[in-house]
Amino acid sequence: MPPLPHPDDTAFAALVDTHKAILYKVAHAYCRDPHARRDLMQEMCIQLWRALPSFDAERGVKQSTWVTRIAMNVAISGWRGERGKDAHETVLDIDLDETVAAEDAGGRADDMAVLRRIIDELDELNKALVLLYLEGHDASEIAAVLGLSATNVTTRMTRLKQKLTARFAELEPDS
Amino acid sequence: MKPEMNIDRLRDAWRAQDSALQGHLKVNDRKLRELMVAEHGKDLHRKGWLANLEIIVWLPSVFLITAFNATHWGWWEFLIPGLLLQLWITFIPFVSIRQRAKLRAVDFSQPVLSLQREIERLKMQRMTMLKWAFLIGQVIWYVPFLIVFFKGVFDVNLYLMPNWIESFMWINIAGGLAFIPIAVLLSRWLGPRLNALPKFRAFTDNLAGRDMLAAQAFLERVRQFEQDGEQGSKQDGG
Numbered sequence: 001m002p003p004l005p006h007p008d009d010t011a012f013a014a015l016v017d018t019h020k021a022i023l024y025k026v027a028h029a030y031c032r033d034p035h036a037r038r039d040l041m042q043e044m045c046i047q048l049w050r051a052l053p054s055f056d057a058e059r060g061v062k063q064s065t066w067v068t069r070i071a072m073n074v075a076i077s078g079w080r081g082e083r084g085k086d087a088h089e090t091v092l093d094i095d096l097d098e099t100v101a102a103e104d105a106g107g108r109a110d111d112m113a114v115l116r117r118i119i120d121e122l123d124e125l126n127k128a129l130v131l132l133y134l135e136g137h138d139a140s141e142i143a144a145v146l147g148l149s150a151t152n153v154t155t156r157m158t159r160l161k162q163k164l165t166a167r168f169a170e171l172e173p174d175s
Numbered sequence: 176m177k178p179e180m181n182i183d184r185l186r187d188a189w190r191a192q193d194s195a196l197q198g199h200l201k202v203n204d205r206k207l208r209e210l211m212v213a214e215h216g217k218d219l220h221r222k223g224w225l226a227n228l229e230i231i232v233w234l235p236s237v238f239l240i241t242a243f244n245a246t247h248w249g250w251w252e253f254l255i256p257g258l259l260l261q262l263w264i265t266f267i268p269f270v271s272i273r274q275r276a277k278l279r280a281v282d283f284s285q286p287v288l289s290l291q292r293e294i295e296r297l298k299m300q301r302m303t304m305l306k307w308a309f310l311i312g313q314v315i316w317y318v319p320f321l322i323v324f325f326k327g328v329f330d331v332n333l334y335l336m337p338n339w340i341e342s343f344m345w346i347n348i349a350g351g352l353a354f355i356p357i358a359v360l361l362s363r364w365l366g367p368r369l370n371a372l373p374k375f376r377a378f379t380d381n382l383a384g385r386d387m388l389a390a391q392a393f394l395e396r397v398r399q400f401e402q403d404g405e406q407g408s409k410q411d412g413g
Contacts, residue, residue, distance in 0.1 A: 021196035051284040147286025
């Protein structure tokens with residue numbers, strides 16, 4: 001195992017601060033219970049910290065992609081440590097309910113609510129694919145995060161978009 | 176007419192959440208530092224093997240049972256239960272510690288599919304080990320343990336006790352073996368009724384093999400996820 005960064009390293013706090021929105025969005029997509037979600041984000045931070053020494057070795061990988069990969073791995077594996085007893089104080093203090101961010105998202109709260117519902121319905125792997133796409137990653141970046149080929153990602157994404165469009169039509173607020 | 180909604184139309188809105196989230200989410204620096212210090216301490220602690228309680232208990236147990244077997248070499252009525260206990264005592268904790276260490280050492284920065292496969296396989300190995308350690312333990316930690324314990328501690332040969340072999344030993348060994356399928360069947364029936372007791376539910380799920388089925392189903396989903404896309408891209412390309 002590579003040497004661990006020093007616990008007082010402020011650079012790590014800065015990294016978490018820069019990418020906290022990704023951690024929140026991934027945790028929110030995979031975990032509906034607010035308390036469990038806080039534990040999940042805490043576990044993401046721990047795994048980020050543990051993996052930090054290996055980040056420099058990865059050439060050509062954007063930091064945001066690397067953070068997303070770890071966050072998704074933690075969320076999908078349902079990794080739980082022995083934490084979670086201190087429900088009052090958490091690494092990421094959340095000062096919003098889930099509708100706030102959607103309301104700020106260009107005034108498309110209803111559409112975003114439908115999108116969240118559709119994401120909830122997906123299995124853990126397709127959910128990862130859609131989240132990465134929504135985050136703006138291209139096929140090769142998604143392939144690097146998931147461990148698939150870029151053509152595989154493109155094929156899957158095309159099919160998934162068709163399914164999602166059909167589901168949107170069923171669930172759209174005005175329909 | 177409202178345009179057809181699709182994921183591409185919501186991509187910008189999704190990313191627009193970031194600025195709101197950046198404002199609403201605050202990193203608790205002190206808590207983060209405390210957490211990292213605690214993790215750092217755990218890692219240092221793990222390097223000191225003798226500090227691990229399991230090792231402190233395990234090593235004397237291995238020593239004692241090895242000494243018993245060495246002094247009873249050739250006495251098959253004592254050596255066979257002694258060797259069974261030695262196998263359990265030596266093998267199970269060793270494998271358990273190794274499995275836990277492997278799970279702890281998993282690198283979460285790997286690509287999602289390979290990591291999920293690795294974790295699920297490690298979990299499955301651990302489930303199998305824990306299940307059989309418990310079930311076999313029901314047999315080994317009863318009659319063989321009594322034979323070794325009474326001989327080793329009190330120098331009492333239970334085989335010479337009246338009716339030991341006919342009325343106790345074989346009946347209880349048979350009972351212990353019969354417990355294995357009964358425990359599996361009972362946990363299948365009991366598990367779904369134990370939602371209020373998650374830890375006991377996890378235990379019964381393990382005995383009943385439900386967690387193993389869930390792990391296998393997940394691995395199958397990972398395999399399908401990889402294969403479907405590859406087949407699709409070949410078809411689309413061809």
